[in-house]
Amino acid sequence: MFLLKSSARSTSTMSKASTIALVLTLAAGLSACTPEVGSEAWCKQMKEKPSGDKTANEVADYLKHCVFK
Numbered sequence: 041m042f043l044l045k046s047s048a049r050s051t052s053t054m055s056k057a058s059t060i061a062l063v064l065t066l067a068a069g070l071s072a073c074t075p076e077v078g079s080e081a082w083c084k085q086m087k088e089k090p091s092g093d094k095t096a097n098e099v100a101d102y103l104k105h106c107v108f109k
Contacts, residue, residue: 077105078101078105078106082105086102087106
């Protein structure tokens with residue numbers, strides 16, 4: 041009986057670890073799709089982004105790299 045409980049617990053732990061690894065992999069893949077700050081693609085993306093969605097750092101970077109080149 042102990043062996044069955046131990047095996048079930050081990051499977052559950054492995055399942056959680058697999059889920060966490062999958063989520064981290066997907067997050068890393070999505071974050072790799074953003075263009076480099078200051079590139080033409082980034083400037084275009086920031087120009088099209090609504091002003092309410094921009095952070096103060098993004099606005100400062102936009103001014104520095106895209107407006108006052």
